[in-house]
Amino acid sequence: MEGIKLIKTDVCSPENTIASIAKKMQQKKIRRLFVTDKSGKLVGVITTVDIVNKIVVPQKDSKKTLVSQVMTKNVHSVNVDESLDECLKIMNKLKTFVCPIVKNEKLLGVVSYQNIIASVVIASRN
């Protein structure tokens, strides 16, 4: 079976300001940041679309707005003991191409649609 390497994800805290994470997203060329609390528990996700819709368009002050005010809570994630099938179900349901993987509610990383397909195709040919 072909192993899967999770994608290392950048995280931020719910107390960070939007201005600070926007800078981070620009520097790292990423469009989403997972939000974790102090214990590493996944509590939300914030995307560039959230920033555009909730900060830029309503012309809110990004230096005063916190991530917790903008982020999407209750992120769908898959436990490391579950199968890739569960990831595909979430991706198909939410029409996304990534799925966060957690262990004891703590974020381990992200698995992409591409990772899953590659792994399954290689497994089927071996």
Place this chain on the structure above:
Amino acid sequence: MSLEEKVGGWIDRARQYISTKPEDMVAYLRDRKLKTYFQNLPEEERRERESLLTRYVGESVQKYDSDLHGTRKLISKSTMAAAVVNDIYSLISKAPFANFSAVSYVLFGAKTLFELPAMRRYLKKSHDWYGAALWALMKPVNYILPIIGPMIESGSFDRMVKRRVMYEAQNRFLEHIGAYSEKVKARKALKTPIRELLSPGFTSNEELPAYASA
């Protein structure tokens, strides 16, 4: 190969395909579907594989045994025999065709009605929705075809169960000898816990442009 041998081969294949006898199912799987797994083997191993296949077919037949026999089969055979007679008589008599098609309709209806409980039991056990859909879709076609239609329809349920029996036996056989089909391997990969698939370390997509990052 002489013409006689060729024709004999075709007849054998057709008999194996149509027959619902376990020994014919084993022969069909061994000589056709799983041919490559019986070639170039020592005699002992070949016999071992054959007995394994026989056991799997036998167990699957046992599983669907209640669906293959009973009143359903009797009704099925008798109604379709009546439908064949009805079709032949309609061709040689001068009576209006509508009368015969109405009789056929009743016969097909009765057959289907008696098959429904068996179909329900069968679906519960097998989840063979494809086979069931094919069984239902072929009914109008068999109803329209004169003479040959009722003949085909007569064993349609049995053939559906037989296909399932062979499918299950084939999969178990392949699984036992470690030769999974690509489809089965892919399905297994998808059902494996992520924990077992994880490689150490991470990949990063920092070098990708924002529109391509995960």
